[in-house]
Amino acid sequence: MRAVMSIVVGAAAAAALALAGPSAAAAAPGDGWGPEVRLATSVDAAEPALAAMSMDDDAVVGWTRETNSGSSARVRLRTGRRGAWSAPVVLGPGRLVALAMDLDGDALALRAAGGPARAARILRNGDVIASALPSTGTGRLLGATLRQDGRAAAYVLRPGGVTIRLFVQASPGGAWTKSGTDFTLPAPAAGLDLTASVNRAGAAVVAWVAPGRTLIGAATHYSIGSQWKSLAAGLPSSQPVGPFVRFPTAVMGDGTAAAVTWSVSGSTFSEPDRGAGSFIRTGPGPTAEATPLPTFGAVTGVAVSKLGTAMTAWTDPALGGDLFASRFAPVDADWPIGIRRLADGSNLEEGAFALTPAGSRLGPVILEASLETGPGPDGHLAFARDSRGAPWGVPRALSFSRGTPSVVAGKRAALIALAVDDTGELVVRRYDLLPRGRR
DSSP states (O other): OOOOOOOOOHOOOOOOOOHHHHHHGGGGSSSBOOOOOOOOOOTTTTEEEEEEOOOTTOOEEEEEEEEEEEEEEEEEETTTTOOOOOOOEEEEEEEEEEEOOOOOOEEEEEEESSOOOEEEEEOOOEEEEEEEEEEOOOOOEEEEEEEETSOOEEEEEOTSSOEEEEESSSSSSOOEEEEOEEEEEEEEEGGOOEEEEEOOOSSSEEEEEOOOOOEEEEEEHHHHHHHHETTOOOOOOSSSOSSSEEEEEEOSSSSSEEEEEEEEEOOOOSSSSSSEEEEEEOOSSEEEEEEEEOSSSSEEEEEEEEOOOOEEEOGGGTTOOOEEEEEEOOOOOOOEEEEEEOOOEEEEOOEEEEOOBOSSSSSEEEEEEOOTTTTTTOOEEEEEEEEETTTOOOOOOEEOOOOOOOOEEOOOOOEEEEEEETTTTEEEEEEEEEGGGOO
């Protein structure tokens, strides 16, 4: 069960809370939610559920089917917000490990089947073009994307947990080739705590627990043709350094900004963990710059927009265990803060774990909260708002599952995909911005 810890909220945060007004859960419900749709039948879908969307709101959802004879990777595609889902496309044996979609609705899927990852381009017309990474691509896949110019990119952590290598495919079915120089982590053990994120253009951020476990190191890769920029000396934080740091999470926005959050353990067993984070600016220059990201509670989710704004989700037992979302825009030395209460702690059972993917400037912002219920299945709530500054709608319940949902957003719509582990089903729920009267 995920533990949710706290820190003391400072005066600035308390003032922002006072100005935030009533709970967003009490606001008028948003009407953008569609019904849950089951895309894989009973005893078919296993973790993880993966999803991707184009900026035109085409979508692809994928899963791994587990049977006594082995596993196989499958996907289904949808054109537009309201299009019908295709029949399942069987990609081959192995586990589905990555999904991506370009602006035209073509998809990229990668599966692990022993040895180098196997890739498939699923074109908008239904054609499937298979390929495989070279033998030097064996290892843990950290992330992949399908660029608008037709090139695909995949970042791989090589065996041994030390070296990160980028592979690029110029066109569907073409050879995957190494691109640029490898990045070497400071210590082999760091790979065990490595987190990574890749954006639509192929830029990446990676973060890890540094040797000694007192600092978080990071590196950025601005584009598929650039060099790595290391922040291995440690990311700055608004929190004092604790005895140990752990659980880093990295997010690469679709622009030139990224964010990394992590937990700082208390100095004693009775002292709760605290949230910490850094906002990273990268680009074509020789260095990347990191700024402390203000945190008020145990940070459980972070998102970065193309415009360089950040949003975090957090909870703090000192505030009754309520779930909050904080938005920072613009991200600079002044750090304007907006805080909204999403859910009352009495409704969150034993804690909350949140993912906060953000859409484009005009698109929706979606937050998914997983409610901890002990040894039984987790319940999932989804929150949404139509645009920046708009009220958050009331939470919508998803199917009970211990699985982690995949939450993705396009320009005017978003999608949540969830593998329901007890029944083996795969469910999706869409969110779009069209008023009910225009549907």
